[in-house]
Amino acid sequence: MNLLADLTDAQAEAVSHVDGPLLVVAGPGSGKTRVITRRVAYLVDVAAVAPRNILAITFTNKAAAEMRGRIEQLIDPDAGRAFCSTFHSFCATFLRRFIDRIGFGRDFVIFDRSDSLACIKEAMDELRIDAQQWRPAAFGAAIAAWKDRFVDPDEAERESAGDYFASRAAKVYAYYLELLRQRNGLDFDDLLVHMVRILKDHDEVRETLQYRFQYILIDEYQDTNHAQYLLARYLTGVGSDDRSLPSGLANICVTGDPDQSIYGWRGADIGNILRFEEDFPSARVVKLEQNYRSTKLILAAADGLIRHNRDRKEKDLFTDNVQGRAVEVCLFEDEYTEARAMASRAADLVAMGTLPSEIAIFYRVNALSRPIEQALWEQRLPYVVVGALEFYARREIKDILGYLRVLANPRDDGSVVRVINTPTRGIGKVTVERLRGAARERGVSLLEVLDDLSDLKIPKTARASLGRFRGMLEELRARKGGPVADLVARVIQATDYEAYLEKCYPEQEEHEDRIGNVRQLVAAARHYDDQGAELGGDESPGDGSGPDAPSVVRGGFAGFLDYTSLLSEQDALEDGTEKVSLMTLHTAKGLEFDHVLIAGIEDGTLPHSRSKDTDSGLEEERRLLFVGMTRARKGLCLTYARWRTRYRETERRIPSPFLAELPDEAIKRLGAAARVASAGAAARAGWGGRRAIPARDELDQRSEVDDDESFAFGANSGGAADAAESAKPDPEPADDDGGGLDVPKPGERVYHQLFGAGIVKEISGRGAAQRVVVVFDTHGVKKLVLQYAKLARSRR
DNA sequence: GGCATTTTCTTTTTT
DNA sequence: AGAAAATGCC
Numbered sequence: 001m002n003l004l005a006d007l008t009d010a011q012a013e014a015v016s017h018v019d020g021p022l023l024v025v026a027g028p029g030s031g032k033t034r035v036i037t038r039r040v041a042y043l044v045d046v047a048a049v050a051p052r053n054i055l056a057i058t059f060t061n062k063a064a065a066e067m068r069g070r071i072e073q074l075i076d077p078d079a080g081r082a083f084c085s086t087f088h089s090f091c092a093t094f095l096r097r098f099i100d101r102i103g104f105g106r107d108f109v110i111f112d113r114s115d116s117l118a119c120i121k122e123a124m125d126e127l128r129i130d131a132q133q134w135r136p137a138a139f140g141a142a143i144a145a146w147k148d149r150f151v152d153p154d155e156a157e158r159e160s161a162g163d164y165f166a167s168r169a170a171k172v173y174a175y176y177l178e179l180l181r182q183r184n185g186l187d188f189d190d191l192l193v194h195m196v197r198i199l200k201d202h203d204e205v206r207e208t209l210q211y212r213f214q215y216i217l218i219d220e221y222q223d224t225n226h227a228q229y230l231l232a233r234y235l236t237g238v239g240s241d242d243r244s245l246p247s248g249l250a251n252i253c254v255t256g257d258p259d260q261s262i263y264g265w266r267g268a269d270i271g272n273i274l275r276f277e278e279d280f281p282s283a284r285v286v287k288l289e290q291n292y293r294s295t296k297l298i299l300a301a302a303d304g305l306i307r308h309n310r311d312r313k314e315k316d317l318f319t320d321n322v323q324g325r326a327v328e329v330c331l332f333e334d335e336y337t338e339a340r341a342m343a344s345r346a347a348d349l350v351a352m353g354t355l356p357s358e359i360a361i362f363y364r365v366n367a368l369s370r371p372i373e374q375a376l377w378e379q380r381l382p383y384v385v386v387g388a389l390e391f392y393a394r395r396e397i398k399d400i401l402g403y404l405r406v407l408a409n410p411r412d413d414g415s416v417v418r419v420i421n422t423p424t425r426g427i428g429k430v431t432v433e434r435l436r437g438a439a440r441e442r443g444v445s446l447l448e449v450l451d452d453l454s455d456l457k458i459p460k461t462a463r464a465s466l467g468r469f470r471g472m473l474e475e476l477r478a479r480k481g482g483p484v485a486d487l488v489a490r491v492i493q494a495t496d497y498e499a500y501l502e503k504c505y506p507e508q509e510e511h512e513d514r515i516g517n518v519r520q521l522v523a524a525a526r527h528y529d530d531q532g533a534e535l536g537g538d539e540s541p542g543d544g545s546g547p548d549a550p551s552v553v554r555g556g557f558a559g560f561l562d563y564t565s566l567l568s569e570q571d572a573l574e575d576g577t578e579k580v581s582l583m584t585l586h587t588a589k590g591l592e593f594d595h596v597l598i599a600g601i602e603d604g605t606l607p608h609s610r611s612k613d614t615d616s617g618l619e620e621e622r623r624l625l626f627v628g629m630t631r632a633r634k635g636l637c638l639t640y641a642r643w644r645t646r647y648r649e650t651e652r653r654i655p656s657p658f659l660a661e662l663p664d665e666a667i668k669r670l671g672a673a674a675r676v677a678s679a680g681a682a683a684r685a686g687w688g689g690r691r692a693i694p695a696r697d698e699l700d701q702r703s704e705v706d707d708d709e710s711f712a713f714g715a716n717s718g719g720a721a722d723a724a725e726s727a728k729p730d731p732e733p734a735d736d737d738g739g740g741l742d743v744p745k746p747g748e749r750v751y752h753q754l755f756g757a758g759i760v761k762e763i764s765g766r767g768a769a770q771r772v773v774v775v776f777d778t779h780g781v782k783k784l785v786l787q788y789a790k791l792a793r794s795r796r
Numbered sequence: 797g798g799c800a801t802t803t804t805c806t807t808t809t810t811t
Numbered sequence: 812a813g814a815a816a817a818t819g820c821c
Contacts, residue, residue: 049798057811061805086811087811088811089811112811113811114799115809132806188811189811190811191811192811262809263810263811265808265809265810266802266809267809293802364809365807365808365809366807366808366809367806368807370812387810401811421797424798426797426798427797428798429797430797431797455805460797461797462797564811566811567811568811569810569811576820584808584809584810585809586808586809586810587809587810596811605808608807608808608809608810610808611807611808611809620809624809646807647805647806647807647812650806650812757799
């Protein structure tokens with residue numbers, strides 16, 4: 001196939017670029033993913049690059065898997081595979097091979113945020129720092145910032161002289177590093193930082209990887225941090241963080257959009273993309289400004305917003321797509337009316353043929369999801385909250401994984417403490433403290449103390465329990481080589497964990513739920529056994545890594561542990577299930593949906609009060625809204641409320657200043673928002689304007705100007721008339737709308753809640769995607785998804 | 797050492 | 812409001 005045939009000039013230029021640095025500045029919906037995958041195929045097919053010499057870095061594992069799949073469709077699978085992964089998975093994979101160079105064991109475990117927070121707390125206790133006075137998370141943030149800048153504790157200490165908090169943090173930092181090293185643990189930052197260190201100091205490793213990865217692609221480059229930037233430079237063979245070195249030959253292609261940089265708060269440096277041309281002086285730059293995703297009005301609204309950022313490279317976004325409907329801006333009384341309106345809007349869309357999976361609801365902070373979930377539940381709409389309570393962060397899952405971690409890495413004292421009395425087996429705080437004391441005295445790990453308890457003061461019963469615990473680990477260890485699923489199942493069985501859950505959670509629903517989670521973990525492990533390589537970084541053992549390729553690299557349960565630790569929020573989003581998606585604006589990055597609803601566009605929420613006081617913070621918040629808005633293909637609605645309950649108090653909310661920045665011609669204010677804004681200038685002044693004449697289009701839309709909740713959400717396909725009716729369902733459907741009709745035939749006469757009577761014209765698709773085309777008497781022809789259409793068989 | 801009760805804190809955003 | 816942690820009692 002001709003890889004350039006159906007591309008625009010700009011896209012083709014990016015795809016056919018082979019050697020030397022390339023920057024693709026890609027606006028939202030500009031076909032970036034397509035360009036990247038095509039370019040990989042082009043490198044292989046036209047430039048004869050072996051796939052295994054290509055490294056593609058994406059932001060999430062899901063994106064990596066998707067890219068892998070798409071590349072495979074374009075190139076001959078026998079040619080080998082490109083290495084697609086996230087920065088973190090990439091590092092985990094190669095650290096399993098090379099980390100012994102810096103004194104860690106290759107059986108290291110990855111500490112997730114709660115693990116590393118626990119270590120920080122331990123350090124604080126040890127240093128007698130009051131956890132009431134400073135939150136461990138505050139120290140965590142300071143430590144992460146130091147790590148990203150490669151500042152060691154000594155320097156940190158020097159840097160923070162005079163600053164009481166910072167100097168305490170530097171102390172904690174030193175102790176924390178010590179703990180990690182003792183326990184052979186790496187936190188998320190360490191994965192990057194240690195990999196960079198090795199690349200920098202160990203020529204043979206750097207050369208191995210440079211030789212292996214001759215072409216490097218990095219997506220979402222605007223969100224890379226300093227460590228990731230250095231990693232990229234070392235891999236491309238530039239070989240130093242000295243920006244003055246020649247770098248014209250680096251085969252590095254980065255794609256991104258400065259306007260979508262939203263991770264500054266965790267160290268991402270938008271400067272990486274802005275300075276790319278300086279870093280790689282001979283870089284070619286391609287701009288993709290045509291949008292293929294959104295309607296003209298959605299794009300106009302988003303573009304109008306982002307133009308308010310001052311620190312920005314100008315871009316001219318445009319689209320040949322249809323005009324579409326105006327972006328709706330809706331005000332509600334409180335979060336409950338807001339949530340109910342969103343849910344009923346979603347229900348209307350579904351009733352009119354939109355698949356639930358094509359609807360998404362975004363918000364700035366997770367806490368806003370609750371009332372929305374409630375409302376969706378009341379509407380009987382299936383939904384999924386992406387990333388809220390991460391599966392692998394649940395207590396029961398962490399307990400079981402704790403055993404695995406102890407087996408993988410006997411020095412992981414944190415996990416030992418976690419599991420030593422879980423389920424309870426009579427080993428209490430005092431005994432654990434004794435063990436700890438002994439471990440410190442002897443300078444060994446907790447598990448090693450277990451081997452020799454003779455001179456410890458421990459009550460007989462506890463001593464016996466410790467013996468049994470040790471015996472159990474012994475028995476489990478014997479199964480290390482087998483399938484991960486068997487091992488997980490054995491842990492559950494040996495600990496009688498399900499019975500323990502029943503005891504802990506007397507409420508039937510809850511313990512059944514948690515038992516279900518535990519069983520799901522076994523299923524996940526089984527899945528991993530079957531295709532572990534697909535899930536992880538896909539570096540199978542013995543693929544040229546030399547005769548000493550350790551078997552722990554992949555396929556073992558260490559690989560399973562890495563996989564569970566490095567999942568991203570988006571990875572939980574499975575395709576193919578028909579559910580409305582709820583997620584934070586950050587999680588929404590890189591996704592797209594037909595219809596997007598964004599809640600809580602209020603001052604202090606978006607922009608968030610913690611970010612709005614600096615220019616850069618405020619601009620990042622604006623970009624965040626820009627990212628959210630540009631996820632929408634056909635319909636976009638922004639909502640806000642007058643009152644919102646936080647903690648326990650209901651407080652008055654002020655509209656986000658961003659709302660006033662949206663171009664009038666692209667938006668339509670509905671409900672109370674129209675009244676508030678009707679004087680135009682009043683909108684800009686916030687609440688200043690006296691309530692005035694309802695806007696005309698609002699009256700046109702609805703027969704009765706009522707309160708907020710009934711605001712007229714029309715479907716994308718229909719006209720204004722649809723919307724008017726959606727507020728008031730017909731009180732007399734022919735049949736109960738229990739679950740709708742599941743087997744209509746062409747010619748059959750049916751009744752629809754919103755559209756009234758009609759005749760089925762044709763049926764297409766099968767299963768959940770089955771659609772019917774109905775010719776309605778009064779509403780014309782509509783294509784509906786049968787499962788959700790609430791069609792009833794008409795009486796005649 | 798285990799369990800129930802009280803107190804405190806939560807709300808940025810996440811690999 | 813609801814969870815997690817700290818306290819206190821058996």
